[in-house]
Amino acid sequence: MDLEIRHLRVVRAIAEEGSLTRAATALHMTQPGLSAQLRRIETMLGGTLFDRRQEGTVPTPFGELVLGRARAILPGIDGLLADTARAARRMSAADRIRIGSVGAPLLGHLLLAVKAFLPEADLTSRCQYSPFALLDDLAAGRLEAAVLGDHPDEQLPQRDGVTLHPIATEPVFALLPATHPLAAHDEVSLPELLDEDWAVPRPDGDRTREYWASVCALTGRTPSAPYEAEGRQLIEIIRAGLAVSLCQATFIETPGIAIRPLTGNPLWYRHLLAWRQDGPLTSYETEILRRVTTGYQTTCTSSPAYTHWQHLNPTTPGRQRPHP
Structure with missing residues (x-):
């Protein structure tokens, strides 16, 4: 580090x-x-x-x-x-839209919404693991908008000049090898998952690892995490049957991978959009939020694991809270 x-x-x-x-x-x-x-x-x-x-x-x-x-x-x-x-704001105009994103299912919907309202804009995007770094870039005028995410008790701080728009809060699911015995269950308990080796993201990229550890500690145990990886590397470790992990509810299930809800919904993830209050997207705020929220809900329906969870948890507090 x-x-x-x-x-x-x-x-x-x-x-x-x-x-x-x-x-x-x-x-x-x-x-x-x-x-x-x-x-x-x-x-x-x-x-x-x-x-x-x-x-x-x-x-x-x-x-x-x-x-x-x-x-x-x-x-x-x-x-x-x-x-x-200040210099970046002077250079920024409605024909230059820079968007950042964490790994979440909102980026494509946001890009399409911006294109719909500013079709002539020079639209670019870049991805980064840490929402805190993206929030810093927004506050400094290096981005006009960003897709962010956080967790309960680890929420992103408010920054001057930046508006945070919560889109939805969803449960965190278990990520398993498709051949794992737990994959045969409709849901997996966190203590069962803690019997396995874990693959986890690196510390300090965001606070995901700390959040996972704090919730696991409530069971009196901590995960054994011999594998530190993110993205494709983490998926390959799990597909190989070496470890388990956690993922967003809208994670796309791929061959060799199984996604299952956690019993009792002990962990949660919140999706947010953020943009500069003096930026070019503020004028289209309401419609962009509506389109991104609708796109997110469509993404949810394409996830069998999440759709099944929603059917079993129709009134669970905190489930998929769309922006009004």
Whole structure:
């Protein structure tokens, strides 16, 4: 893991709040997730940054060194981001639409909606694993819109100048080798899944891994995760029968792969659209949201596993909450 600006912001927030709990609230993180991230930062830097005392979390001498540098660096970074945001907004126009996306079933629907209202626009897109990086790009004016995603207790923070539009909240499903005995069941319990080896995304790309771990910890267990992979590599590990994992409910089932709901719906994923409040898409906000939401619902009906889950859970709180 390489040191990033957001890691310095984490260290500064802990020092300013004087408590991991208060810092987690300020950063819109869970306390266990923040603690895990702090441990990784300390491992990367090579020393303990904070002591936990009765009066609160206090920087160590090593932590004071890091904090001094962070406090010197961050104002310059914030100024740079503000200046580039203003410059990017001056260069941006309705004929230049840059869209970012995490791995989610909304990007195609969003691109089609933008094309419908701005057919002459120079429309481009790029994908990235971390929604936090995309949100930073939106705030800095490097994107006009983005498809984002987050989890309960790990929700994306509000950013000045950016509007977040929740599209739907859906359950997280189990991802299994098609030959696995659990694939013969209509649904899989999380404790059963924890008996297997897991393939998981890398830490810090987003907070997915921390969210999974925090929910698994409620069972008194943590997943054995010898395989760290994303995208095609993760699918190949599962298809080979080496591991299990988790996925979005709308994940496309491919040969050799089985998707099954989790008993009791312990994990959830929220889909969002975001765009700049001063950008060219704001004028078409209502219609774009309607078209993307309709497209998402069509995608849901093409997923046998999700369709079956919806049939069995017609009134489950939080299920597929479309934007009004």
